Amino acid sequence: LLSGDVDDTHQVKSTLQVTGIGAQSGASVNESADGQVITNASGSLSKMIDPSTPTSSLVAQGNTITVGSYKFEAVNDAYSISQLTFNLAGGYPAIQTLKLMDGSSQVGTSLNSANEVTFNLATPIHVLANSSKTIDLEATLGTIGTYAGATGSDIKATLTGLIERDSQGTAEVIKGLSIPSNSQYAYRSVPTISTLPLPSGILTVGTKTLQKFSIAASSANPVSWSKIAFTVDKTTSAQLDGCSTAGCTNVKLYDGSTEIPGVMVASANFGSTDKTGTITFVPNTEQQIAASQTKTYELKGLVSGKVTSGEYIMTRIANPSSYAASAKAFANVGALIYADVSTAGTVSAGDVRKTAVDSYAATNDSTTAGTITLTEFANDVPTTIFTSNGSTMSSDVAEWTVTSVAGDETDVTAIVLTHDDGAVVTMTGGAYKNGETLTVTRTAGGYAANTMVATGNSDLGLALTPGVAPTASIVWSDVSAQSHSISTGDWTNDALVNNLPFDTQTLSGSGSN
Template identity: 30%
Template sequence: MTGTTFTSANLTNLYASYSIDNGPTNTTSIKNTASNNNDFSVSFSLPANKTMSIDLYANLSGTVTMGNSLKTSLSLSGNGSQSGTNVTTVAVDGQTISNNNPSLLITRDASSPISSLVDDSGNVRTVSYRFESQNDTYTITQLAFNIVDPSVVSKVYLKEGSNILQERPGSTSVVFSDFGNIQVQANTYKVLDVELVMSNVGAGAGNSGAEVTTSINVGGSLVRSSSGSLIVPNGNPLPGNHIYTYKAFPSVNVITQSTGNNEDRLTAGDNALLKFNVVPNGGNISWKKMVVNVTKTSGNIIADGVRIVDLSSGQTIATLPATDSDCEDPALTTCTITIILPTEEQLSNSKSYEIRGAISGTLSINSYITAQVSRSTLAHVAPAPYATVAATTSNFVWSDNSALAHSLTTNDWNNDNHINTFPLPWTRTVK
């Protein structure tokens, strides 16, 4: 026992009960007062391979202050029914019972969605919060949330699993109250989700690139304890991860490199350096610029005139000028190919592409060329004209075509932030 105001003298009417394999329950005699060591004399036989359950009971009195605790331990003594050998077990600790402040703690749950881009259709779960009750039972009566840019949000749902507890219109500040008896039993937890019903992005509607990151306002939330007191819950939980909304957004995926047709072999002459597809999600998108990072052995040359081929038609859609690549320098082991299409590629469906280049120079066994598109480290910024975005270090420049009379000069072009599916590298080797 811990604490100066709470000792074994505060335990009265101490007794134990026991049963064998869930059989009849027997009780010991009652000790009116307790001490640090309390012995109970019993007489029974415990058959081989049987289990006995033992419970200890007592009345508690006196002053129990915050932080006081109680723990019991048990040891048994007996004789072997056949051998007659005296046996005493090692003391085994029971659970610790303590007096601690009750609270309801809010934290961001690990199931919250990762940072991502979303389109303006359907519903999007933006965050999940864990409500953990400690030392008391609480009823959640009011929850307040903030949304960074609700211009693309028509409704906000508070949900437990698939059950919608309440809905509110989209707003920067959303308060849910009187949504039923959401009770968190003592020393358990519940997870509640915030889900947004999206509305249109574009002219006269929501903002392209709107951030719908959602956070809980702990100070504006209320819970009721088992005694009936309304209190503000505890915690300083993280907001949901960054989520940005567009009319549509692209995914860029690698096309698996084939060994059956020697796509992994490097030879002098024309070679496919990388195959990829661009997939529009939620509607039409455009793209115009891509930067390909190349690693190669010294002496290899990718000649000027790298081509971009539309694999569906087999047509070359762009031949790059010499200024768009430094891979013709045999001394370089790292270089870049900057693809700037003469006109933007507007896509309503997935399209596959191939980057081709003429290889020359010193080619020996194990000489290689690796090509890859990697996402830059740029942060999210508001959409801007193409030239503004293309002047940055973004490795992919795209548009959600959300502006009225979309063009290269409209404010609907974006960098590669949060495009999470850039392709893996292609490597070709001399074998």
């Protein structure tokens, strides 16, 4: 029986001393043996995230998922845990119920209704001395969409506190912990994209399948997509005929055997010697995959140039994005929507108009006037005549104010037209002399929807409000918004999409020159 003050530096060791005389030999024995050293040490219970915690992923509504696995490690004493508190931050509306699991045994449950949840355990969790216990926090996801959990809800749990008792029954309330799980993002439905074998891996002249893949929707709800970007690498001499920055008409995407109407935009001249870049496909209308269904797609191109040994064309769908909150599918200016494939933040050549856009043209009655460029515009400029009067211009429409921004006493070389409602047009490059007439003509819907912006078009330079990042290799939706369309905020990028990035699919040349 030990008594007195004992701290972590004190030790106890016993020594066995044996003396005696042999019954037959009469020999004396005097031996000793050291016993075990016993060191007094305080107990502790460590708390940490367990490596078995799932990595970040996309999850579909209605499923039960493991949010996080939490490890408790007891040293020098046994412990029991009677309460655990977790913070769920903003993702809690997407969670229907929470369960604490000790292996296959449920030890606690909660109907979730707040961002912080506390489990008071009728039967404490026991952690034996010098051992560990891993407890899983499971969530059953509720409905995602209007009046329910937000699309892309971050399902993440941070262990913030607990009540623990040592083997003597001494309780300690632990607060201020911050032990987070990984994020999992909840959607009404999620896509799974898979590569499929090419019909042929041989590079030959003619129409060839460059990429073959499938997109599957979750079991209960559909998914849609509105853009796919393919990364292309090729040799200098292998070419994709008719596919350049000016237009890419000989590369097409098929749903089974049916061509999908849309616009292909190339970032490089694949019909020439350019070796790497992207081909972005923007369909005329979003493409939907029904719940539990899978669609198979083939990207086909017209191969030309050299196809001998050493030549190749490789394609893949990359995975460049980080997770971002859902947004509308594409960038916009006012009511106009653009697929901003150039990532410039303004309308530029190669972008795709997803809505019809008014076009504008300016003419001057002088044969000496220079080229007139519309560098900015608004969507309600009428056909208007502006007459030069020395260094100023006047309009035949009262709502428009004309300001000369460059010129001298006889020539106006740059003009800003401002409408009462704030619409602005800037024109440069002309030399509008005294008495000459400048006519700006608007053609309503002059640029049709699903057309590509080209050099010289009057909508170049418009500042865009971003939608899903233009760099995304796929823009997809869980179709969760009310009155869903490409303008609703239920679209996102390729981050964490199942099976991305793809393995590269290759067409290889054969034979000699």
